[in-house]
Amino acid sequence: MSRFITIKDIARKLDISVSTVSRALRDTYDVNRETREKVLAMANALNYRPNFNATGLVNRSSHNLAVILPFVTNYYFSAVITGIQEVAYQQDYNIILHITNDSPERERAIIKNLAASNLDGLLVAISSDADACAHFQQVIDSGVPIVFFDRVPDAIKTSKVMQDDYNGAFDAVEHLIGRGYQKIAHIGGPQGLGFTRKRKKGFLDALAKHGLPVNEEWIIHSGFSREDGEADALKLLKQKKRPDAIFAANDRKAIGALMALKKSGIKIGAQMGIIGFTNDPASTIVSPTLSTIAEPAFEIGKRSCELLLKHISKRNFIPEEVILPGTLIERESTLR
Amino acid sequence: MSRFITIKDIARKLDISVSTVSRALRDTYDVNRETREKVLAMANALNYRPNFNATGLVNRSSHNLAVILPFVTNYYFSAVITGIQEVAYQQDYNIILHITNDSPERERAIIKNLAASNLDGLLVAISSDADACAHFQQVIDSGVPIVFFDRVPDAIKTSKVMQDDYNGAFDAVEHLIGRGYQKIAHIGGPQGLGFTRKRKKGFLDALAKHGLPVNEEWIIHSGFSREDGEADALKLLKQKKRPDAIFAANDRKAIGALMALKKSGIKIGAQMGIIGFTNDPASTIVSPTLSTIAEPAFEIGKRSCELLLKHISKRNFIPEEVILPGTLIERESTLR
DNA sequence: CTGAAAGCGCTTACAG
DNA sequence: CTGAAAGCGCTTACAG
Numbered sequence: 001m002s003r004f005i006t007i008k009d010i011a012r013k014l015d016i017s018v019s020t021v022s023r024a025l026r027d028t029y030d031v032n033r034e035t036r037e038k039v040l041a042m043a044n045a046l047n048y049r050p051n052f053n054a055t056g057l058v059n060r061s062s063h064n065l066a067v068i069l070p071f072v073t074n075y076y077f078s079a080v081i082t083g084i085q086e087v088a089y090q091q092d093y094n095i096i097l098h099i100t101n102d103s104p105e106r107e108r109a110i111i112k113n114l115a116a117s118n119l120d121g122l123l124v125a126i127s128s129d130a131d132a133c134a135h136f137q138q139v140i141d142s143g144v145p146i147v148f149f150d151r152v153p154d155a156i157k158t159s160k161v162m163q164d165d166y167n168g169a170f171d172a173v174e175h176l177i178g179r180g181y182q183k184i185a186h187i188g189g190p191q192g193l194g195f196t197r198k199r200k201k202g203f204l205d206a207l208a209k210h211g212l213p214v215n216e217e218w219i220i221h222s223g224f225s226r227e228d229g230e231a232d233a234l235k236l237l238k239q240k241k242r243p244d245a246i247f248a249a250n251d252r253k254a255i256g257a258l259m260a261l262k263k264s265g266i267k268i269g270a271q272m273g274i275i276g277f278t279n280d281p282a283s284t285i286v287s288p289t290l291s292t293i294a295e296p297a298f299e300i301g302k303r304s305c306e307l308l309l310k311h312i313s314k315r316n317f318i319p320e321e322v323i324l325p326g327t328l329i330e331r332e333s334t335l336r
Numbered sequence: 337m338s339r340f341i342t343i344k345d346i347a348r349k350l351d352i353s354v355s356t357v358s359r360a361l362r363d364t365y366d367v368n369r370e371t372r373e374k375v376l377a378m379a380n381a382l383n384y385r386p387n388f389n390a391t392g393l394v395n396r397s398s399h400n401l402a403v404i405l406p407f408v409t410n411y412y413f414s415a416v417i418t419g420i421q422e423v424a425y426q427q428d429y430n431i432i433l434h435i436t437n438d439s440p441e442r443e444r445a446i447i448k449n450l451a452a453s454n455l456d457g458l459l460v461a462i463s464s465d466a467d468a469c470a471h472f473q474q475v476i477d478s479g480v481p482i483v484f485f486d487r488v489p490d491a492i493k494t495s496k497v498m499q500d501d502y503n504g505a506f507d508a509v510e511h512l513i514g515r516g517y518q519k520i521a522h523i524g525g526p527q528g529l530g531f532t533r534k535r536k537k538g539f540l541d542a543l544a545k546h547g548l549p550v551n552e553e554w555i556i557h558s559g560f561s562r563e564d565g566e567a568d569a570l571k572l573l574k575q576k577k578r579p580d581a582i583f584a585a586n587d588r589k590a591i592g593a594l595m596a597l598k599k600s601g602i603k604i605g606a607q608m609g610i611i612g613f614t615n616d617p618a619s620t621i622v623s624p625t626l627s628t629i630a631e632p633a634f635e636i637g638k639r640s641c642e643l644l645l646k647h648i649s650k651r652n653f654i655p656e657e658v659i660l661p662g663t664l665i666e667r668e669s670t671l672r
Numbered sequence: 673c674t675g676a677a678a679g680c681g682c683t684t685a686c687a688g
Numbered sequence: 689c690t691g692a693a694a695g696c697g698c699t700t701a702c703a704g
Binding site: 004006007008018019022023026050051053054055056057058059 | 696697698699700
């Protein structure tokens, strides 16, 4: 391993002390202008790069942010990461990526092994079965701020960024009603997740507002995958009373439902309206194309990271909850 | 910021020296068994975590690996990352994620700002317009190993991991021929990329082997997006001599082509066979479903990371080029 | 405006 | 088997 240029090298070449080099480099103390310029020029000439381990050690900071989330192989989370990355990059922070595979055990193991001293902050979307969140509280208590996004634990007081799940769901269902559907089913996500409840509440309230009945048999909870959507849809089909529309908790489920129903000979739209949530690019690939609520995933990433940086720079930054609105996108799957 | 537990704390509590604590913790020197156990117990009781900035400073290593790639918002790259993450996690390495948005400038800026001292190695897929690769060579010369995957620069001697682009393309085209298609077009990726050339070569050689003509007008190069695929397909449609099948350089292009042609009234399969490359989940969502060559994306990530760790642990590890085979997946888009 | 010195938390020859 | 000391590269009171 070849040696790297250090401030000592610069100091020696210029025949000044390392203290002065350090001060000149950071431009924070009074340093003679000429001296500073000489140092800067030399640093540039030697292609000097600060050793982050050293600066981190004395400053107790690393310019490293960890992102912890269930998956990256889906559109929503990869778009969020891109947003996070965008602001981190501007501010010279590194993103350390941890993937939990939606496993609470792995999530806990990751948290446990976080060398807290190596991180300035955390951005996290919890796993589906987030039972206990004590491990996150410990991190915060140890002085490392966390911002949660999308999948947020209610119990922890810190900044959170999410889409407007309630109103998105409400709008989706009202859209179905507006299109004349009357017997509306809901295929939801895992019950443990906060936003599963919010989307369900939006669904229920929209029905209530329009005086439509709630049929408990038309409400099914399962996972978020396409396969889950297929299975849920097939269950709905077997009901004695069959619904005429489905609001799915996300696009993958909606697409699974759509494909399974189509295969069963149901005319999507005409016989069964379907609307999802996310605006995954796949929703324009299915046939018929899928109506949905577009989530501002990239924006959620950006806002989360901005908030985290505020927590980092201001010791006692007051936690904020940011709720970003979604947008109804009307496509073929809700066309009668 | 609350203080963290250090080896000094452990030493004080146990009334021994920090040297002994350090040695006991790493279990590398001879330490009296009892002493070691006392240290371990105390470390555990105090919930001690090593300060990576400090260990990194003395060991000149950080257990940090950087991953640099164009995007994460597509299936292939997000699957690769998941594979990388999987082995990094096992070995207690952190993944620092950098996204270039496929911009060579940003790629160069990222490399320039890498505090080399803070990284043990790099995993990279270069951007499409990778003209100069000197910046990567510099990193390697400075002692930080790089492993390239998928998009690899020919000019640099280091380990590389990729799918078998040539044979995958060859198999795809031979599949089309086996299904009876005779006038086969190719919609390829950006010309600068090495694998664009390899996939094209596989295409040409398969035609040659079966004595089919090469029509230069049926070979179109553009970007990798669905929109590019649509535009390419529409161009092919306007040709005086119209092809009866298309081999697309990736699934997104293939899906774009498929959708555009379908909209133009072409019967996919019967009138126009289409095959892609990747096995993006979207290829089972389009209708008709898309035949394709499945790439072992997750495996590519794993192998890349394993190789990088070998470079890191063995100063003079001899670079390896790993080529992983793809798998033909026959679906509806090549059914006559 | 500048330098000498102490210290961040850890590792590792050097003695014993 | 254990301790005292030096050092990794940087920052920052303390003097001057």
